[in-house]
Amino acid sequence: MRVMSLILSHLKKIDHILAGTIVCLCLFGLLMVYSASYPLGEMKYEQGSYFFMKQWQWLLIGLFFFIIAALFPYHAYRKWIRWLVMLSMLCLIIVLLPGIGVVKNNSQRWIHIGSLMIQPSEAVKLVMILYFAYVYARKQAYITSFRKGVLPPLILLGLVFLLILKQPDLGTAVSILLSCGIVLLCAGLNMRHLIFLGTTAAAGITFFAVTAPYRLKRLTSFRDPFQYEDGDGYQLIHSYLAMDSGGLTGNGLGGSIQKLGFLPEAHTDFIMSVISEELGFMGVSFVIGAYLLIMYRAVRIVRSLQDPFGKLLTVGLTFQIMLQAGFNLGAVFGLLPITGIPLPFISYGGSSLVFMMITAGILVNLSSYIKRPKQQAQAK
Template identity: 40%
Template structure:
């Protein structure tokens, strides 16, 4: 590689974005230790740093993934073999987990691999984004035409969401659908075709629902799911059971105030706040570091999301633009759902806070995705700043035609 070319590439990386990602990931590692040390000993009977050590290993693995995807040109992911692999592997993984997966919290969503567990649905999120971005990028010239064949990616998305929902994991299925919808709506697909398809789905639902509802009523309206709704509507009325998590989340946030009680000084993590190191980690951050700690996390996440949308807007390549939109939407949507559940704005769905909550599958997903977004950003900046200069130099080196010489 030309030395000047290498220097230009290094200069083109979005270092504020890289720093923001690593600041959140390292901050999350610290907060996982602080929020899990009591639960590790009292609830799980392991060493106080058990979850910290596991998260540290996951951060190292996800850091390697981040570095690889940051360096590999993002267009590699739209290769024919990659897309075909994603197309077939994603549903196979989701079907396999139903037969070979580990059941926890009444859902068979995990592959147990020794000391580690991997959730295929988390990995499928990024795979689906890559698939949708590649398919719609290849069809850019035809998307404005209302051709029915263009709807196949939507059917595939619904198939993936269905396979996740039957685990059952309705929360993740809904998130995947929302993220995919952001890519689909940004792709340039004919709105006329989308409206027609939506009306068709509504008609099918009107016919199928009365027939199928008696068979799935107990699953959809199970006591566990209804309890989440009750605790959302009036958590203090059910503070001893269904509303226990949300009420203690409120207490943690209230105790923290502006400056917090101090790092490691949370009271609610002493058995009062279940899942303090996973879904409710932002409540512990609020209690220990106060409003300033929460603002630090949310501002960094907002910065990453807005950066992603800016990258998508500047990118001249449809695949890169749609992929950046999808990754930014994924982080933004999951942040809203996590914080919304912890603060009682929406029902609790059990979604981790991006880059901060404990969990290997989610951390690898986010770090890998953000590595791709950093690479897209690098190409955007490189093309804007150096590409035209290199073309100018190449043009100057070419010998003039004889007819133009004097």
């Protein structure tokens, strides 16, 4: 009874708008995965609901961990962070071993755990933000010293970047780099160090982007996809066709033409194109509005928390969600190269959904530590 009482008391403190928005996005994503993947399920597995049922199972797992993360005190991660870092590094090494790592679409990013296929880099996104928030919260007193206050965690970040790049997965590697970078910036990095690290990171990303032929093709094709309509521009052109067809209110749920074998990855990377075609500008606005609401509620958490670790953790987790959404939407709208990064809470994909929900669960837990107006009045 006492445990249940504590849980109920904690649930009263969380940001219910934040939690509700996340759950609504997940349920909306499940509906859109069903719609976007039905033709592919019929053609490939003779079962239209094939991808829907798999996503539904992953969503149940994600909801379980979302609740656990929402109830688990965020400051307790300090005790486990070193073990989490070591485990995530081990997984990044294991996934590259021949015979263990699963190869799909010329990438070796997955490992089998029982009947499940897990993508370790999705877990590393979360672990590295936890690690950076933990380390730089402790280094506040000497954050202006590059060698002592800034450099040590960057060595580990560089190793993580190279291991994920080896899979190869430049998009995920860059997203981890940028999320950790924003945590470092908010920890008090001075301008001189910021310019040096920013220039170095930009040069490194550019080098890896242009030295691989298939990445260079993506960089050139997204700027003028119609010049490469039979190759790398094909997917983006059909994304444009889907969005143009949708108009204001769309063609109705299930009414997409592009998902009928024309638009590759319609239920994963390009699910927003199907949303736009079926639900129009209204559907797109709902999704973008939900992300903006999550960001707004997260800003409230950052402004209210006093704990440096909690502040940096909130910034890093929120930035990762928004960055991943930005990468995906930018690719769909033709503003950024196609990176293969899924749309948070919506795209089909088990590892991405589960670890994104854990990320969101930690955000919800952080929201329970802010003081509401009534609590502030009582404190006075």
